[in-house]
Amino acid sequence: MNKLAPAFVLLTTLLAAAAPSQAQFLTPQPEQQQAAQTAAPDDGTLDRIVAIVDEDVVLKSELNRAVGQILAQYRRNPQQLPPRPVLERQVLDRLIMTRLQVAKAGQSGVRIGDVEIDQAVGNIARTNKMDVDQLRAAIARDGLSYEEFRRNLHDELLTQRLRQRVAQSTQVSDAEVDIMLAGNSLKSGEVHLAHILVGVPDGASAEQIQAAREKAERVQREAAAPGADFAAIAIRSSDGQDALDGGDLGWRRYDQVPEMFADLLQGMGPGQVSPAVRGPSGFHILKLVEQRAQGKQLVTEFHAQHMMVKVNELVSEADAEKKINELRRRIEAGEDFAKLAKSDSDDATSANAGGDMGWFPIDTYGPQVGEVISNLKDGEISQTFRSNAGFHFVKRLGMRELDRTEEARRTQAREAIQQRKAEDEFDNLLRQLKAEAYIEYRLAGYDSKGEPTGS
Known part of the structure; x- marks a missing residue:
């Protein structure tokens, strides 16, 4: 049996967590929603709706498949995963956000054709040293149909294109570049980061903010303890989109790190964990995994x-x-x-x-x-x-x-400012999409707004 490269496993996991209903671009009528609730999923049990997102729905069978992919990825380290109800909520939130981004991309005129999907499939196959037939066999072994894989890939490409459009719309002036360079705030080198977010909902009450703060401080103490497994803690406790990846943000140039994170990194060394700091979406905890210097260009x-x-x-x-x-x-x-x-x-x-x-x-x-x-x-x-x-x-x-060091520094400064602006704008877009959408949770253990019921 072929052993899939990590890039493929990660992609199939992310795509499974972004699986759309087959009626993605159709308006479900009441009788269609009723039919969806009684449709038979793969395991033979009655299907039902676990979330309504505007005029779309997320089915329990979709959620089960997406969760199943996560469980398969962590089958050797199941202790890193949170309890099943928490994992289901994390995956459901990702499904919902993907639905909203796909809908927004469609409204913005973003289109992905079969040729682009074919090219992406070919790239994935080559990355994993396979041909397309071998890739299809590997997908089947992972429990995903090839047609579903292509639909998921279509949505993943749509969301990437949406993010690119936001990035391309951001403008950086020469004056902004001059200010960054004059202030010596442009750092050279690269950092490998991991991240935990303890979320705070929009319009949160003082009690909700305090509860999130206490949770963040508790999680930070756990993550900063000697020998702590930051990735496992992130999977269990983080509300970030990167939670199921162990909070791993990968390698980034210093200048590509969001400003708030850059402030947290001041004085930190590899392996250290930052305090919990409040941001627009909640409390952030950062780990500096590794860092490396950058020489002359x-x-x-x-x-x-x-x-x-x-x-x-x-x-x-x-x-x-x-x-x-x-x-x-x-x-x-x-x-x-x-x-x-x-x-x-x-x-x-x-x-x-x-x-x-x-x-x-x-x-x-x-x-x-x-x-x-x-x-x-x-x-x-x-x-x-x-x-x-x-x-x-x-x-x-x-x-x-x-x-070309000085020339590269100027280019680096421009790219850093643009990326920070683009990330801020995209985060604002996601919050706006969620705030303006009609979202109704029907997941066991949560009320219609997604808050735990305690049952």
């Missing part, structure tokens, strides 16, 4: 001349190859490269400059050209090679290394 650039003969309806492949070889022979015999490039090269970009490509980083013209130039010595002419456009050869004129 050195960029290698090449200077070259280029000759090209196109293959088209007027020039056959054989004729183009014959011509490029003749041009190379003439230059090797001593004719002037620049003069021949101006008269015979089909590269509109460089021909008028005598084939001069200027200085450029190795990946500017793609991996094929980069590999050819990197294997040459200064003054050496390459062998001819074929591309989609025609036949080429290049002459390497020089190589240099430039210190």
